[in-house]
Amino acid sequence: MHHDVIIVGGGPAGLAFARALHGSGLQVALVERQPEPELATPRDDGREIALTHRSIATLKALGAWAHLDPADIAPLREARVLNGGSPFALSFDAQGSEDDRLGDLVPNHRIRAALFQAVADQPGLEILAGVAVATVLAERTGVTVTLVDGRVLRARLLVGADSRFSSVRQQLGIGAHINRLGRSMLLARVAHEEDHHGIATEWFDHGQTIAMLPLNGRRSSAVLTLPAADIDDLVQLDRAALGTDLTRRYHRRLGRMTVLAGPDVYPLAITWSKHFVATRSALIGDAAVGMHPVTAHGFNLGLQSQAMLARLIRAAAARGGNIASPLLLRRFETAHRLAALPIYAATNAIVSLYSDERPPARLARMATLRAGTHLPLVRSAVSRLLMQH
Template identity: 30%
Template sequence: MIDIFIAGGGYVGLSLAVAVKSAAPHLDVRVYDAAPEGVWERDERASAIAAGAKRLLTVLGAWDEIAPEAEPIRKMIITDSKTADPVRPVFLTFDGEAEAGEPFAYMVPNPAMVRSLRKRAGALGVEIRQGVSAVDFKTGDAWQTVTLSNGETVDARLLVACDGVRSKLRDIAGIKTVRFDYGQSGIVTTIEHERPHEGIAEEHFLPAGPFATLPLKNNRSSLVWNERTADADALLKADDLVFEEELERRFGHKLGAIKVVGGKRAFPFALTLAREFVAPRFALAGDAAHGIHPISGQGLNLGFKDVAALAETIVEADRLGIDFGQLNILERYQEWRRFDTFRMGVTTDVLNRMFSNDFTPMRMARDFGLSIVDRLPGLKNFFIRQASNVGGSGDPRLLGGQPL
């Protein structure tokens, strides 16, 4: 019998294991990851980490190792134009800070984040089983009996599914989802440019969707290029010259000559929201609970907010001698996270529908709205605070940089 079975060894699963084990070292926490050994090290992508998530990683003891590879986002520029427009007017800029001297977000290479979290998990005594997944489970009064892909079974007081947006465990638990396919895909790659980006991220709203460039170390940027799925597939199949010509049309020449230095992949965009986040002795976290459009860069940060809330729920119950696997205890986590997640899902859905089109009256209305926001410092600061996820009154302590 173990205390917590975490299905999924990505950022959310690992950070949850570290958060719980740091605060309650007596608990037996284990991570089972279906991915083969070393797969995370081959991930060329980078992620936007909000200030609140950075504080969480700092408390967990993971940030110091991540920091040398993290690039602060010091400014965000938003434009709205057609692809062929020679000039892209800036309608909105965000150049504030979460707190004095603290950038509101960072770009972090995904392998750096996983390496640090795995190292911390190992130091705390968290067992990580690689290449083994949960394929079924049966719920009893006091534990879950989890069947593994190798035929073994494990009894656990709590099963946490961090197994992605197409979570099989969520389906086995009978939890329904709200899902909408946008018919869009995001081309993700890394580019190198002649001139420094100076920590500036840009999001260009083009007719097919947002084209975002996000700053990395060493004159490089992470690219998230939104296109209709058929167009994204065609671009990936095109030769390098065609791809780079289309890239240059969107990126421009402001940073000098550019070249692709990373692999190119496309990921489909959809809105997926679980109707429930918990069941008896079962909880969803990360993409298993929610998948949203990346237009706001909040997908992974929602997962870290799940970690902060679920870890605090588990640890506080354990300190009081209460069985944290009981449904009435887990419902506190659900109440903490479900409304915020649905609100963010709806917000990104509306933004994507507003900006992924070339309907002239809509363009005029949204550009007017952006320019109004740009002229109201108080409103801009509010949006910066929201994007930073720094944790206000009533939010989980880890997001505010406070240990459990």
């Protein structure tokens, strides 16, 4: 079975990349271990994705945005950072721009379903679902991918989009910095008594981090981060008791909360691949950079990584060039590193500062918030980053 490009991983980055190659004349294979019905109708995993304007434009260009139900799209008008009991809040909004919002919140499973709909009947794309990859071999003469059912695929280029614990990355011999944080996120969709006004909050309280992401109506996605053992205890609660606990933890800022869906739990780990490319191979999405969710930029970064690579490949294919040339792959790696490193480093610095309970760190957090409230130009610059990254 011969193709031009083999993509391993049918998550958002892999599906988006496959769609981005539509009309290029390339023969593409997408390999995903999940069965096709699960790709077409993914389960609700509890995650709400904060999409920037650039990501929304990308999804529109891919033809996926049109498959979303407007009822699933919630405006994100402002973001606020809170610290403990401090009265200061660092706020970011869209003032000074032509937009009335920082972006939109959309359930992850709805985005995945929309992307699958976009590629479902795509000419030149073969979807091999319900089968895992056994081995990959990337050599100067070409790429060979052997599936667990014995089928062998060959191509000119291999693209790994198979999560932050990528098997493709490992088999290519690419190392990665992996930091398992020993903490977990609990996600629950809740209804509440007060109006959130489209404002997302990230509250770094002592011993816990709790975010509230505004959904349509008086509903939010509650995201609670605690040591993994504490999260394991919380998921044993029934929904009524969990709603009471979340109400208490959030100090009734939105009134009484009632759990509508969830909880879903995700252990936290961040990853940075030492290289984004190898011989005739590239990594996109979480396989390249697995972000901490605190700044909500992991999905957006992954979506832009596939767009960068697709542009280079389409240009090479249009002129009859080598779509897996070392120069092309180095250009992709350089561009993606320049885009990813600042937000990756900033996110890790925020996590380090706001999860440290020692007195010097608490003072530094307070100073940061005080300074931020008096530096409108800095807040404006961060808002533009949140909207456009």
